[in-house]
Amino acid sequence: MKTCFKITFILLLVLSCSSNDNDISSSQLYPSFGSAIDVTINGLSSDAMEPFISPDGNYLFFNNLNDGINTKLYYATKINDSTFNYVGELTGTNQTITPHLDAVADMDMNGDFYWTSTRNYPTELNNLFHGNFSNGNVIDIDRVQGDFNMNTPGWLIMDHGISLDGQYLYFNNAMFDDVNCVGPCETTLGVAQKENGATFTTLPNSTSILQTINDANYIYYAPCISSDNLELYYTRYLKGAITSNTVFEICVAVRPNFLSNFSAPKVLFSEVIANLIEAPTLTLDKNIIYYHRKTSNSHKIVMRYRSSS
Structure with missing residues (x-):
């Protein structure tokens, strides 16, 4: 969800320990990467x-600097796993009048x-959008509706992750409260099912699925759910003033099947803010x-190959 946009508009997603999975040996399930x-x-x-x-x-989709001033979505096409050709802006998603954020x-x-x-915010408070992607264009754009939208000034959908299906x-x-916090003051996570x-x-x-990871001591964002719905990746850092010593962690939580709650998270990689x-x-x-x-x-994109699970 960076100390650019993520710290000016983030989303995180995490999942946690299950009430009926506490006896599962999660250590046998956690992935590792090279x-x-x-x-x-x-x-x-x-x-x-x-x-x-x-x-x-x-x-490969991405956005430029998350400064919330001129943040836009872009895309590139694959040459190989670590090489892509830049194409340009993702047509249909980006606003034209600054300040704005599409990310x-x-x-x-x-x-x-x-x-x-951030289009038409704060007149309209539900800030998650969707449309149909085809050949570098997003059409039939609409706001995503649902009870997960808090529709309260200051509260936003920072980040999101959609399942493969x-x-x-x-x-x-x-x-968000610019007077009292840098970035989000508080985050809460949940899972919603499509009605239409x-x-x-x-x-x-939703609460029990996320019960271990929804820790009030952390700020969470940037969720990614694996294609089989068994691994949930996200970013977190300890709540409080952000300093040069603040550590940002990429974590994963796992589960043995789609009906189970997620395990306690494992930290895969961590860096202080200078190497965010x-x-x-x-x-x-x-x-x-x-x-x-x-x-x-x-800010650059990096990759790692999976080494085990």
Whole structure:
């Protein structure tokens, strides 16, 4: 959801320990990944943040600097796992009048595309959008409706993760108060099920599904649910003043089947804010994880190959 946009408009998704799975040996299920490999986007000279790899693996979506002033969505096409060709802006998703933010791409296997946007805010408070993606265009754009929208000034959908089949939305509500907090002051996580193309309803057991990860001591964002719905990836940091010592963690929680609650999370990678890492996304076969990291003068996408689970 960065200390750019993520800290000015984030979404996180996490999942947790199950009431009936406490005897499960999660250590046997957690994935691990190899060393980081830089991703090259030929023709791109600006920041690349909040990556999302399409289910077919052919498109890499991302946004530029998450400053909430001129934040837009872009895409690139695949050459190989670590090399993509920059194409340009994602037509249909981006506002034209500053300040604005369009960021955090997400898409299911049917091409239903989701992103967060500040358009017409605060006149309209539900800020999660969706449309149909095809060949670099998003059409039939509409706001996503549902009881997960708090519709309260200051509270926004920071981030989101859609299941591969498009039936489950992992949402993150965040409260922003520029007077008292840098970035979100508070976050809450939930899971909602699709009622129709534009409406989701929070699951009755959403709280129990997320009970271990919804820890009031943390700020959560940037959720990604694996294609088999068994692994939930996200970013978190300890709540409080953000300093040079603040550590950002990319975590994963797991479960043995789709009906179970998630395990306690495991930290996969962590960095202090100077080397900020955020926003994991996973390939369909779960073999590659992409995320972005901060460099000395920009934000770049990196990848890692899965080594075990």
